[in-house]
Amino acid sequence: MFGQNLPMKKKITRRSVVPRSNDKTYHHGDLRNALVAAAELELKENGLERFSLRGVARAASVSHAAPSHHFGDVQGLLTALTAIGFERLLKVQQKHQKKANDDPLEKLVASGLGYIEFAQKNAEMFHLMFASTMPDRDNADLSQSAAAAFENLVVLVDKVRGRETDQGMSDVYASWALVHGFSALLNANKLPSLGNSKKARDAEMRGVLKRFLAAALN
Amino acid sequence: MFGQNLPMKKKITRRSVVPRSNDKTYHHGDLRNALVAAAELELKENGLERFSLRGVARAASVSHAAPSHHFGDVQGLLTALTAIGFERLLKVQQKHQKKANDDPLEKLVASGLGYIEFAQKNAEMFHLMFASTMPDRDNADLSQSAAAAFENLVVLVDKVRGRETDQGMSDVYASWALVHGFSALLNANKLPSLGNSKKARDAEMRGVLKRFLAAALN
C-alpha cells in the first residue's frame, strides 16, 4: 500500500540523484551499485512506507524495469540493502567500542550507544532491518551480516558476566532488548523528556544503561 | 508501495468478511464500525505493508470510495484503529497486573509480560502503533489513549522505586525500553532460543525482567 497518490507529503521526484556518466550509453556499467545507492536515498527521503522501486529507477536514470535484471523484484533490492545495513550497524558499534576504555561494562554500554546512534541516524534503515516483512530473511548475505552483529553482542555480554554464571541467552537478549527498545522508542518519538541536545541524551542514556546492565549482569 | 501485484503471497479476497444485513440497502447503517472491524482483519491477515483500503471496503461490502466519507483517507482509518490498539494494550496490561500479587515489582513485571503478550498476539497492530508513520499522532483520541497507557507505566515504576530516589524519567524509559525491545525482537523472530512453548518463554522472560528491573530500580 501507500505507494500511490500522496499529495500531503512533498514528493521529491528529481531525476538522476545517483550520478551516471553524462554520455549515457545503453548499458549503465555499474547499475547494481547505483541502484543500491539510489534505494538508500529513496528509503531515507520517502521512508519504507512510501518507497518506490520506480522512483529508484528514475533516480538512477534507467527504465523502471531495469532493476528486475539485477534484483528480481523489490524484495531482492531491499534484501541487499538490509544486509548492508547490518554491516554498517556492526561497524558503528565497533567504532564506539574502541573509543571506550577497557572495562567490559564500559565497552558494552558504548556498543549499545553506538547501536542507538545508528538507529537514530538511519531510522528508516533500522525499520527495514528489524520491523519489515519485505527483506528475505533467509538470504545468505543478510542472515550472515545479521548474525555477525549479534555475535559481537554475545561476546561483549560474556565478558561482562565473566563467563562464570551462565544464564543462557536470556541475559544477552535482555541487554539487546534494552538497547533495541530505546532505539525504537526514540525513533517513534516516545521519549520526549530525555534531554534535547544529543549530548544530554547520550549522557542520560549512558547512565541508565550502565545502571541497568551492571545490576543485572552482575 | 507494496499495495499492488503481489503474487507470491496468497491474497485473500473474500468479500463481506464483516457481516452486513443481507437485504442490503443503499445505506449501510453502521459502516464506520464495520470498516474499523474490517480494517483490523485486513491488518492481521495482510499486514500493514500489504494493507489495502479497497480491500477493507470489499470486506465490508461497500464501494471502494465509501470509507472516505467516514475517515477521509486511509490515514484517518488507521489512526482510529491505532487508538483502539492502545486502549486494548492498556486493558491487557491491567488484567495482568490484577492477577499478580501485591508486590510492586511483581505488578510491574506482570504488566510488562502483558505488554509483550499483546505485542505477540497483535503483531501488526503493534507495528502500526509504534513503528508506522501512517497514523496521525496528533489526533486527540490517539494521543490520549497512548498517554493513558504510558501513565499506567509511570505509576507502576514509581511504586517500585518507592518515590524516594527520583531518577527523572530515565528509569521509566528504560523499563519501557526493556519490555518494548523484547516485544519488537520477538516479533522480528530475533530471539529463537528463548524456549519454544509459550509457558517456557514466559517463565524465562519473567525471570530476566525481574532480575533487570529489581536490580536497576532498587
Place this chain on the structure above:
DNA sequence: ACCCTTATCTTTACACTGTAAAGTTTAATG
C-alpha cells in the same frame, strides 16, 4: 404530507505502483 437539506454511498476518472513479457542494444565469447 410535503419539500428540502444533508449525509451516505456509488460511479467514474486519474495518476501512481510492481511486475511480466517481448523487443532492442551491446558486450562477451567462441
Place this chain on the structure above:
DNA sequence: CATTAAACTTTACAGTGTAAAGATAAGGGT
C-alpha cells in the same frame, strides 16, 4: 566475425489511493 548472452527499454496489465460528480435515502422543518 558470427553467435550467444547479458543489460536495458518498451509495452501492457492488474492493482492501489483519492478526487469529483452523481445517486439514494434519511431527517427536519413547515
